[in-house]
Amino acid sequence: MTPGAARWVTLDELRARRSFKWHAQPPDVLPAFIAEMDVTLAPAVARSLVEAVERGDTGYAFPDPELGTAASGFQGERFGWNPDPSGISLIPDVMSGIGAVLRRALPEGGGVVVNTPVYPPFFDHIAAAGCRVVEAPLARDGSGYALDLDAVEAALRGGARAYLLCNPHNPTGLVHSAAELRRVAGLAERHGALVLSDEIHAPLTLAGARHLPYLSLPEARGRGISLISATKGWNLPGLKCAQLVTASEPMRALAASLSPELRFGASNLGVIASIAAYREGGAWLDELLVLIDRNRRLLGDLLAERLPEIGYTPPRATYLAWLDCSALRLGDDPARVFLERGRVALRSGPDFGRSGAGWVRATMATAPETLREIVERMRRAVDAAR
Ligand SMILES: Cc1ncc(COP(=O)(O)O)c(C=O)c1O
Known part of the structure; x- marks a missing residue:
């Protein structure tokens, strides 16, 4: 790996961060609710x-x-x-x-x-x-x-x-x-x-x-x-x-x-x-965009495998995934069920307006293994709610 290349950070390293994302929830909750990335800083920055x-x-x-x-x-x-x-x-x-x-x-x-x-x-x-x-x-x-x-x-x-x-x-x-x-x-x-x-x-x-x-x-x-x-x-x-x-x-x-x-x-x-x-951050940004591109595809694969009822159209920009959970019948605010039963924090769809009922937003700017864990926790929540 090129020294200083954009790289996702492990959960252990992330838990040491002092930002809102890593302190707003109890430590057993995996946060994916806020538009913040689990990435190293660009070396020039x-x-x-x-x-x-x-x-x-x-x-x-x-x-x-x-x-x-x-x-x-x-x-x-x-x-x-x-x-x-x-x-x-x-x-x-x-x-x-x-x-x-x-x-x-x-x-x-x-x-x-x-x-x-x-x-x-x-x-x-x-x-x-x-x-x-x-x-x-x-x-x-x-x-x-x-x-x-x-x-x-x-x-x-x-x-x-x-x-x-x-x-x-x-x-x-x-x-x-x-x-x-x-x-x-x-x-x-x-x-x-x-x-x-x-x-x-x-x-x-x-x-x-x-x-x-x-x-x-x-x-x-x-x-x-x-x-x-x-x-x-x-x-x-x-x-x-x-x-x-x-x-x-x-x-x-x-x-x-x-x-x-x-x-x-x-x-x-x-x-x-x-x-x-x-x-000076252009090359780093290009590396990051490759990582996000991989994740938007990986998320599609993970959902198809573990939660095929969820509707997902990969974003053309951003590292945000807007997920239609209405077929899971978890109510207007599925993020509550995912948090309570799966210990994964996603952003509530209804916060985005009335048409967000039944949806959640997930942040997918994270390591592939963390993305996998986010989907696993969502799966667990769905199983527990049945
Ligand atoms: C569309 C959009 N506008 C504004 C903001 C917030 O920007 P700022 O922190 O500069 O107010 C965000 C943060 O996620 C955003 O997604």
């Missing part, structure tokens, strides 16, 4: 952090212009579009950026469209910004899902003021096409709506799919803002660093009107690690 700590560089975050340059360079290399670095600003994390923009741009009670089932904190952060969630559920497309842009259009026609697009989509792993994104931009123009494109999972676009940054479409820029971050791709969510991207004067003015205090929620170590990830 680790080096940047060790050097920063050795310098004692733990002060407040500096909105380093190099962050914008590095983020833009990465976007250009991976996705073929270099945003102007002067339109990239530091925010502590994606969700606080979304909240700050909604608070500033929408009136009290303004409707925000989301495509359910969707990342649960969207609901709370929209409400905390004084806005209202308007669901435009994804359409079922065979065993998988597709964006239902007719439903989005109906919501905007009905008065919703913004569209929070999850691109790629959590929990389904959908990667939106150029034609879909073009239509979104057209709808935003026609209805005067703001589009917030959450692209946090873009670095985790897997073989066979291609991520298109929303703002790479010129027609999207006048009413679009995107939120990007290195924290999912390189597993740095606790380091608090994300970026808000604008590419037009009106959106730049909106970003400039946000409180300058916002950036002080970011961490200096996050800025330093993100610059290292974007600049």
Whole structure:
């Protein structure tokens, strides 16, 4: 194995970690509920952090212009579009950026469209910004899902003021096409709506799919803002660093009107690690994507063998598996049964919206043997519930 190559970490090593994932549950529970990876750090990222700590560089975050340059360079290399670095600003994390923009741009009670089932904190952060969630559920497309842009259009026609697009989509792993994104931009123009494109999972676009940054479409820029971050791709969510991207004067003015205090929620170590990830972490990310690709196939094999009643469409991006457990008849919230009877913690489907009843989300960024153990525990829970 290449020294420093991306590698999954053993359960013994993981139990020594101090993060939420490894302490939120009793020690006999195997956690696979949160979007965090069981992986080693990219060597370039680790080096940047060790050097920063050795310098004692733990002060407040500096909105380093190099962050914008590095983020833009990465976007250009991976996705073929270099945003102007002067339109990239530091925010502590994606969700606080979304909240700050909604608070500033929408009136009290303004409707925000989301495509359910969707990342649960969207609901709370929209409400905390004084806005209202308007669901435009994804359409079922065979065993998988597709964006239902007719439903989005109906919501905007009905008065919703913004569209929070999850691109790629959590929990389904959908990667939106150029034609879909073009239509979104057209709808935003026609209805005067703001589009917030959450692209946090873009670095985790897997073989066979291609991520298109929303703002790479010129027609999207006048009413679009995107939120990007290195924290999912390189597993740095606790380091608090994300970026808000604008590419037009009106959106730049909106970003400039946000409180300058916002950036002080970011961490200096996050800025330093993100610059290292974007600049020097590309080869490591490629290795990681190979490991995740293997796992999305392995999970399909394991489910076919041990729990064939579960519906699973491998994600095109992310390391998340959105699992239809309704045929198992474990009720609306199968995650409770899996936890109580199998001692494996998955994320409850109903948290993702009404259509999540009967589903669970599993994180599969883990060692193959751990993935096997997750499925075994689910099997055990099903047997115990019968
Ligand atoms: C779609 C999506 N957006 C935002 C976040 C949270 O990002 P942050 O920690 O930067 O707020 C996540 C985390 O899993 C996510 O999946």
